[in-house]
Amino acid sequence: MVDVLQALVQRPNFVVFVILFLWGVYIMAAHPNLVKKLIGLYIVQTSAIFFLVAFSAKDGATVPIIFTDSATVDAAVYANPLPHVLTVTAIVVQVATLGVSLALVSAIYRKFGSLDEDEVLERVE
Amino acid sequence: MSSNLPILLFFVPFVTAVALPILTAKRRSWCAPLAIGAVSLMIVLSIANLRLVMSQGSIEYALGGWAVPLGIAWLDDPLAAVMVLAVSAVSLLSLIYGRAVAAARFDNSMPYYTLVLLLIAGLVGIVFAADLFNVFVFLEVSAISAYALVGAAGGSAAVYAFRYLLLGSLGATLYLLGVGHLYVATGTLNMADLATRIPELITSTAIVAGFIYIFLGLSIKMALIPLHGWLPDAYASAPRAVTPLLASTVTKVALVAWVRIEYSLIAPGVEVGHVPVLVLLEELGVIAALVGGSLALIQTDLKRMFAYGGIGHVGLILIGVSLGNPTGFAGGVFYLVNDAVMQLSLFMIAGAVAHYYGARTLDELRSLRQRSPWLTGALVVVAVGMVGLPPTGGFFGKWNIVLGALEAEHYLAAFAVVASTLLTLAYFVRILTNWFHQPAMPDAAPVELARPVYVSLGIVSVAMIVLGLLSDSIFEFLLRTGGGI
Structure with missing residues (x-):
């Protein structure tokens, strides 16, 4: 028990990630409003991005541009660029998904005049 | 030139997709010829690529000349070469077919062709x-x-598309989390690099969690039961012109991604906490094959029945590739290619039936009295293929999966393949009895199918048999996919 608590306290980033993730999934599953479902999805996606950023954070590191001409490069001085690149790409993907999803939501609203999932499904069937 | 084939194969549909809105802004009638031309060019390139891989073996392609592990690698191996050819051929047929059955507003619609080309890319x-x-x-x-x-x-399709989007994006996010976990544990994203680092770390929590996330994410994408919820509604309500393409490629290619990950990163016989990983995956496949087949049997809507049939077949393929021996792997991958062709045929038939007869359910099929001989022929051929009788490719795929299961002494898997075959037979008997329920009207002329429809149905039906006849050489070729087993 103490071990688990200690592990949690030492990793606040990951606790936040888990909370965000579960929160988003809960909103997606529980809210009948389609736009709120999208917000839930957005929180889930943000939690994944938060996870990528959290593990790549490095104290006292600088941008990964090599300043010296010497052959030996001290890797500890530089931040790892790769997770950040992944993050940027993931955000782009997220934006594209959001665009398509909003288009679909507005198509649904124009057709059914409602954003409530239960009402919409009732009218579909 | 020849060494750049993989990137060319990607750029042909991609560049055409991006250029299409500009090129066709003033000439709407250019849309279809441009898209069909691009996909035909892809077929030529993918045949050249297939010949290249046949003669030289797998080729590792470093994007932009940046060597692995710094750069991004593409792998042009037998699996990829066969799949790319299958994807291009399936796309061409469904584009040609789509023009004939599409609603009027899809005719020369720039967004439709752009989206299809982006999908293919x-x-x-x-x-x-x-x-x-x-x-x-x-x-x-x-x-x-x-x-x-x-x-x-639009309409109800938008509702189901929205549901598909929610689940699909959740799946993608899970996959991304899994990738993050594997990266934290190993420091690399390249599959060949991961393959050398993972075996010693396989019991680490981060790796196991990463694999679970990746598998969950891809399961949503490939509609593995019980994560298949989005598929039947989405396919049943999607426009007739696009369902064949979606059904035959999207889930299958997600499965290809998983096959690649599983094949190169999970060695046969690996156990995590006394759970043999491949056997677990195989059992999931068994569940999917049996449940998918049973659900297909109880459907009354033709498209939904075919959709559940496809879901069941995802299970069969997963069984094949998870057996841990070359026979099962070749059978599974071969069946995957076959299944893409069969799903294309099934949804083309369902779309044509809806287009020409307005029939969607089995009950509506019962009252048909003018049956097009082309549709009847295609339906019979695809029934033979889905059930898995020689000489169609379906038989050889299933046969090898069963042989692989017996070789690995996994009798449950072998049983599941046979049981799913019987379930498939059962629902095709249902379809065919409804199809032939009424005696044909003797003097009425049958409905004339548009030429693109019967030509593409004919080509697909022939392709199923040709795949069966060539199965031996395809097996041998697929087994040259380098890696774990």
Whole structure:
């Protein structure tokens, strides 16, 4: 028990990630409003991005541009660029998904005049 | 030139997709010829690529000349070469077919052709990518086009497309989390690099969690039971012109991504906490095959029945590739290619029946009295293929999966393949008894199918048999996919 608590306290980033993730999934599953479902999805996606950023954070590191001409490069001085690149790409993907999803939501609203999932499904069937 | 074939295969549909809105702004009638031309060019390139891989073996392609592990790698191996050819051929047929049955507003519609080309580009990317993050990006490129295509009909289709989008994006996020976990544990995203580092770390929590996330994410994308919820409604309500393409490629290519990950990263016989990983995957496949087949049997809507049939077949393929021996692997992958062709045929038939007879359910099929001989022929051929009788490819795929299961002494898997065959037979008997329920009207002329429809139905039916006849050489070729087993 103490071990688990200690592990949690030492990793606040990951606790936040888990909370965000579960929160988003809960909103997606529980809210009948389609736009709120999208917000839930957005929180889930943000939690994944938060996870990528959290593990790549490095104290006292600088941008990964090599300043010296010497052959030996001290890797500890530089931040790892790769997770950040992944993050940027993931955000782009997220934006594209959001665009398509909003288009679909507005198509649904124009057709059914409602954003409530239960009402919409009732009218579909 | 020849060494750049993988990237060319990606750029042909991608560049055409991007250029299409500009080129056709004033000449709407150029849309279809341009798109069909691009996909035909892809077929030529993928045949050249297949010949190249046949003669030289797998080729590792470093994007932009940056060597692995710094750069992004694409792998052009037998699996990729076969899949790319299958994807291009399936796309060409469904584009030609789509023109004939599409609603009037799809005719020369720039968004439709752009989305289809983007979808194809994404699929080609997934097939070639040998880098976990690259797979994520291409999964999303193809998925976003697929959401839009499903929702294109508006109305109830938009509702189901929205549901597909929610689940699909959740799947993609899970996949991304898994990639993050594997990266934290190993420091690389390249599959070949991961393959050398993972065996010693396989019991680490981060790796196991990463694999679970990746598998969950891809399971949503490939509609593995019980994560298949989005598929039947989405396919049943999507426009007739796009369902064949979506059904035959999107889930299958997600499965290809998983096959690649499983095949190169999970060695046969690996156990995590006394759970043999491959056997677990195989059992999931058994569940999917049996439940999918049973659900197909109780459907009354033709498209939904075919959709559940496809879901069951995903299980069969997963069984094949998870057996841990070359026979099962070749059988599974071969069946995957076959299944793409069969799903194309099934949904083309369902679309044509809806288009020409207005029939969607089995009950409506009962009252048909003018049956088109082309549709009857295609339906019988695809029934033979789905049930798995020689000489269609379906038989040889299933036969090898069963042989592989017996070789690995996994009798449950062998039983599941046979049982799912019987379930498939059962639902095709249901379809065919309804199809032939009424005696044909003797003097009425049958409904004339448009030429593109019967030509593409004919080609697909012939392709199923040709795949069966060539099965031996395809097996041998697929087994040259380098890696774990």
